[in-house]
Amino acid sequence: MPSSHTPLSVAEQDSVFRPRHVAGTTVGRLAEELQATGHEPLLTPVGRREHETLLTGAAMNPHAVGEGDLFVAVSGARAHGADFIRQAVEAGATAVLTDAVGADKVREQVGYRLPVLQVEDVRQAAGPAAAVIYGNTQDSGPSLFGVTGTNGKTTTTYFLRSLLDTLHGRRGRRTGLIGTIEIGAGQETIPSQLTTPEAVQLHSLMALFRERDVAAAAMEVSSHAISYRRTAGLHYDVAGFTNLTQDHLDLHGSMEEYFATKAELFTRRRTRTSVITVDDPWGHQMASVATGRVVTLATAGQAAEVDWEVVDVVPDGMGHRFTLHHARSGARIRTRTGLPGLFNVSNAALAAVMVLEAPDVPFTREEVVDALESDPFTISVPGRMQVICESPAAIVDFAHNPDAMIRTLDAVAATKGEGRIILVIGAAGDRDRSKRPTMGAIAVRMADHVIVSDDDPHGEDPAQIRDDVMAGAREAVESGGLTTVLEEIWPRAEAIERAVASASPRDTVILAGRGHEIHQDFDGDHRPIDDRVELREALLRHGHRPLEIQDSTVQDSTPSGRAHAPDDAG
Numbered sequence: 001m002p003s004s005h006t007p008l009s010v011a012e013q014d015s016v017f018r019p020r021h022v023a024g025t026t027v028g029r030l031a032e033e034l035q036a037t038g039h040e041p042l043l044t045p046v047g048r049r050e051h052e053t054l055l056t057g058a059a060m061n062p063h064a065v066g067e068g069d070l071f072v073a074v075s076g077a078r079a080h081g082a083d084f085i086r087q088a089v090e091a092g093a094t095a096v097l098t099d100a101v102g103a104d105k106v107r108e109q110v111g112y113r114l115p116v117l118q119v120e121d122v123r124q125a126a127g128p129a130a131a132v133i134y135g136n137t138q139d140s141g142p143s144l145f146g147v148t149g150t151n152g153k154t155t156t157t158y159f160l161r162s163l164l165d166t167l168h169g170r171r172g173r174r175t176g177l178i179g180t181i182e183i184g185a186g187q188e189t190i191p192s193q194l195t196t197p198e199a200v201q202l203h204s205l206m207a208l209f210r211e212r213d214v215a216a217a218a219m220e221v222s223s224h225a226i227s228y229r230r231t232a233g234l235h236y237d238v239a240g241f242t243n244l245t246q247d248h249l250d251l252h253g254s255m256e257e258y259f260a261t262k263a264e265l266f267t268r269r270r271t272r273t274s275v276i277t278v279d280d281p282w283g284h285q286m287a288s289v290a291t292g293r294v295v296t297l298a299t300a301g302q303a304a305e306v307d308w309e310v311v312d313v314v315p316d317g318m319g320h321r322f323t324l325h326h327a328r329s330g331a332r333i334r335t336r337t338g339l340p341g342l343f344n345v346s347n348a349a350l351a352a353v354m355v356l357e358a359p360d361v362p363f364t365r366e367e368v369v370d371a372l373e374s375d376p377f378t379i380s381v382p383g384r385m386q387v388i389c390e391s392p393a394a395i396v397d398f399a400h401n402p403d404a405m406i407r408t409l410d411a412v413a414a415t416k417g418e419g420r421i422i423l424v425i426g427a428a429g430d431r432d433r434s435k436r437p438t439m440g441a442i443a444v445r446m447a448d449h450v451i452v453s454d455d456d457p458h459g460e461d462p463a464q465i466r467d468d469v470m471a472g473a474r475e476a477v478e479s480g481g482l483t484t485v486l487e488e489i490w491p492r493a494e495a496i497e498r499a500v501a502s503a504s505p506r507d508t509v510i511l512a513g514r515g516h517e518i519h520q521d522f523d524g525d526h527r528p529i530d531d532r533v534e535l536r537e538a539l540l541r542h543g544h545r546p547l548e549i550q551d552s553t554v555q556d557s558t559p560s561g562r563a564h565a566p567d568d569a570g
């Protein structure tokens, strides 16, 4: 088990979390199952040997292929998986699921050495195929709790898991977690490559969870995952919706399309009980289109005809105490969250209601109430409103879209007193460009001193990304007659140093956008940097007294000594 988030190669990760006791299936039986579910597979060659070939796993990434695996070769923006067939065969793949182009590529490279199942839509077939291989059915795995929405997925799943852990832990059972930061089964964790893994990995995880007595799992469901069919073949006991605001328009094109993608999760076919936060119009719309059992939750005060509402919110330390009121029964449940920001009350309330409304659970509502009263939401979440120092207040947060920035800066403004807000922001490359100037404008309107720096430029020119953010910021300063100090400083470590150097003990320094991340990607060059470590060191240099960082995702070594990200993450 990795004790910290030292990057592991995909192969290493796979070996930590590979289920060991998979009965598997034969290629012939898999072809029949795919036929029965409408995928119309074409199997070549069609001999008895091919039909009887045993499959005991599935992998889409050639680095993750193991002995006896079905290699799922998809056509993507960067490559066709079938280009890596030799590597997959060497690693032990015994059959391939691919499209017509992939089938030709396989034959060109390895002839008829292994059976090829050809389908039209490989991503659509991958989940159901993996489900058959791993023996996953609707009722075979842990209770599955999925969370989607633009912001709050990671935090809500951490809260959910903490609550589920309290409840199942009392019965000696384990819980699981799948999300942006890490994948966990009981005490064991591996760092994540994606927020929501590919379907083949998800099904492998469901088998692993069964093997390791994981009773319930909390999982983030990104809109990319739904678009790319990563969740095909999974069934959720409960799915929760946080909110919908501008992000990912590069993929979805419009908010309507973005909404429609998320809405796929809240259908009877996928989910038994949907818990929808109805704080914004998109939430109301989601509640009206969701099929199956729908439960509504209002966390922001305006509650008409909702099932649950949050009332009596009072500040408590860095976080808040609040009450969940159930309209029908009149029940009132008091609980608390330790994380700053009213949005964390919303996240905690969603987690609570998802468990309170879960079908077929081995615990009573009284036990859930008891667990809620024992403070399951006072955990910290890596890089989410993570407090690094109290004087000056210094916080690392993951806000990287307009709404998250507004919420985060609102939260800081509510507690900052007379001090100033000093903010470091950037924006990621190769992602929704339209949000950059908006983020710049929000920054200068809500903070007193804004330092624009780099996030993950990926394949884009970092200077161009900073320009886009600066353009929105300058325009807002000029048109609004603002007195905000605006600077552009890179690399990021220097921006952090500048923020801390400018801070008096009454001020609040907030680093937005990178949260738990430990590398910046400059066109494939993964440069180590952890905002939490960088901020802590700058605070120490300037004679402040930061807190110890109690977080397994933080690297032990100094910034320059940290390892590089795996270069085989694709």
Ligand SMILES: CC(=O)N[C@H]1[C@@H](OP(=O)(O)OP(=O)(O)OC[C@H]2O[C@@H](n3ccc(=O)[nH]c3=O)[C@H](O)[C@@H]2O)O[C@H](CO)[C@@H](O)[C@@H]1O[C@H](C)C(=O)N[C@@H](C)C(=O)N[C@H](CCC(=O)O)C(=O)O
Binding pocket: 060, 061, 062, 063, 072, 073, 074, 075, 076, 077, 078, 079, 080, 081, 082, 084, 193, 194, 195, 196, 197, 198, 222, 223, 224, 225, 228, 569, 570
């Ligand atoms: C836009 C998107 O989601 N793309 C994902 C998609 O890419 P793709 O279909 O273009 O495929 P590709 O990268 O060309 O690869 C095709 C095949 O060749 C293989 N390959 C490819 C290249 C290589 O060097 N070696 C290799 O073996 C791949 O394993 C794959 O089997 O499938 C790939 C294989 O799984 C993913 O790595 C890739 O995620 C990219 C890296 C990514 O950044 N995705 C982000 C945007 C994402 O999915 N984010 C959401 C969270 C968003 C949020 O809420 O903030 C997430 O769920 O993580």
Ligand SMILES: Nc1ncnc2c1ncn2[C@@H]1O[C@H](COP(=O)(O)OP(=O)(O)OP(=O)(O)O)[C@@H](O)[C@H]1O
Binding pocket: 149, 150, 151, 152, 153, 154, 155, 156, 180, 195, 220, 222, 242, 243, 343, 344, 346, 347, 383, 384, 385, 397, 398, 399, 400, 403, 404, 405, 407, 408
């Ligand atoms: N309920 C919420 N509403 C609005 N903003 C939120 C909410 N919860 C968290 N945030 C903000 O969004 C940031 C990301 O939070 P979190 O990681 O929990 O969301 P996420 O949906 O998993 O994000 P991503 O998909 O980008 O990984 C936080 O650091 C905070 O700034």
